[in-house]
Amino acid sequence: MPKLWNETIEEHRRAVRDAVLETTATLVGEHGLRVVTMSKIAEESGIGRATLYKYFPDVESIMTAWHERQIAGHLHELAELRNGPGAPGVRLERVLEAYALIQQRRHGHGAELGALLHRGERVAGAERHLRHFLRDLLAEGVRAGEIRDDVSPDELAGYCLHALGAAGGLPSKAAVRRLVAVTVAGLRPQA
Amino acid sequence: MPKLWNETIEEHRRAVRDAVLETTATLVGEHGLRVVTMSKIAEESGIGRATLYKYFPDVESIMTAWHERQIAGHLHELAELRNGPGAPGVRLERVLEAYALIQQRRHGHGAELGALLHRGERVAGAERHLRHFLRDLLAEGVRAGEIRDDVSPDELAGYCLHALGAAGGLPSKAAVRRLVAVTVAGLRPQA
Incomplete structure (x- = not known):
């Protein structure tokens, strides 16, 4: 009872x-x-x-809690896509597209909120987590011959996260998908 | 006299x-x-x-003046590479590598200085200038058949600047060159 x-x-x-x-x-x-x-x-x-x-x-602590819940939700969403069906390259593309769309939406919240929320160890921790997560998926792609092997998966993960940051300034989902296509083209094994 | x-x-x-x-x-x-x-x-x-x-x-105004002089110097350096000899694709690669190396060096100045200096309309103006500059060089590359034509030069310029931001966390010039190679691979015409 x-x-x-x-x-x-x-x-x-x-x-x-x-x-x-x-x-x-x-x-x-x-x-x-x-x-x-x-x-x-x-x-x-x-x-x-x-x-x-x-x-x-105070209001700031509420927004911090809200943001932490958002981050946890995003990491969960990306993990589900990583664990879904398909070859590593396909799952990687789904993860990168979802991440880019999150970046685009986040940008909509405005600079004021971004400046407030992007301090903080919790966000830095989530970014590290995401980078490791991507690195592992990229390494899987290298083993499957779908991702280039002349650059380390860790460096490629850094490239992806930075390149997809450009989604923040994009006006449409179609533009985000083009950005993902360009970014993924950089990851493919080179002739 | x-x-x-x-x-x-x-x-x-x-x-x-x-x-x-x-x-x-x-x-x-x-x-x-x-x-x-x-x-x-x-x-x-x-x-x-x-x-x-x-x-x-005050000291802050000196550092701001120093930084403005640095930015002007960097834009001049990049313009010289753009105006140099070679096909658009080759000149683009030189410009991107120089930009990435600048990003890497800048990171070395530390977060304190970066936070101080990256406010300010002057920096935003330089970033816009650089983006237009890259966009024009990319458009030249498209006309020469060296750069993909399925994404606009402006979107490709945004991709380049973001992707090369990853240079800030890289430990060596060799790593910066790998990043440039990956970024450039994303720009090539797709089969």
């Missing part, structure tokens, strides 16, 4: 937290970081201000 | 200014931005403190 009770509490807490994150991200997206207040977030989330402060000390 | 006199004054001013820029860049490179003072700069440049303040109000 106590366990069930605890689970219910836990579930409730997670639901409140998720509602706060979603509400805040929406408000910041609409109005900008500077004008969104804790009172406004409490009001729009439908919880009391005092309750909100039990969860988060 | 007055003209000659003015020219001498102008030459003298430029020499002092250049000495201050060089001295400051060296001091900051050796000791870091935070510990370099105007007094130290005056002392090492061999000019009086009062004279130094006639040229620059």
Whole structure:
């Protein structure tokens, strides 16, 4: 019985937290970081201000939590594509396209938010994780003869992540796909 | 006669200014931005403190002037390579390698300096200039059949600049050249 009770509490807490994150991200997206207040977030989330402060000390900490949840979601999405069906080269292309589309969407959030959220050890950790992840998939591609073997998978991973950063400035999904095609062409075994 | 006199004054001013820029860049490179003072700069440049303040109000403004001079020098270097001999594809490769080596050296100056210097409209202007410059060279390459024509030269220029940003994390010139080779492979006409 106590366990069930605890689970219910836990579930409730997670639901409140998720509602706060979603509400805040929406408000910041609409109005900008500077004008969104804790009172406004409490009001729009439908919880009391005092309750909100039990969860988060300020707007910045809510946005950091939201961003961390986004990053975890993205890494999960990329891992699913890596673990999906197909030859390494095909899975790599799916992962790179998904990553480039994430970069493009992220750019839409604006420079203000980007500057705030891109400090922080958590983001650096996610970037390292992603680089290792790509490196392993590239190494698989090298063994399958689908990826060039004259440059190390680690250097190729760095190339991919930087090249696909260009997606941030692109206006359409079609342009992102062309960027992925160009980037992947650089990875192929050379005649 | 007055003209000659003015020219001498102008030459003298430029020499002092250049000495201050060089001295400051060296001091900051050796000791870091935070510990370099105007007094130290005056002392090492061999000019009086009062004279130094006639040229620059603070260390940050000296470093900004130094950086602007660096950028102008880099753009000049890249323009010379573009205007040199050879087919567009060959000149493009020279330009891209020089750009990547600049990115690698720049990274060596450390994050502190990078964060200070990479704000500012002057840098954004230089980046736009470089992108237009590359776009024109890529368009020349397309006309010569050396560069793929299924993606616009402007998008290809964005890809190049981002991909070569990876040079900042590379440990050797050999690694930079491999990065350039991979990036250029992405630009070639596709079978």
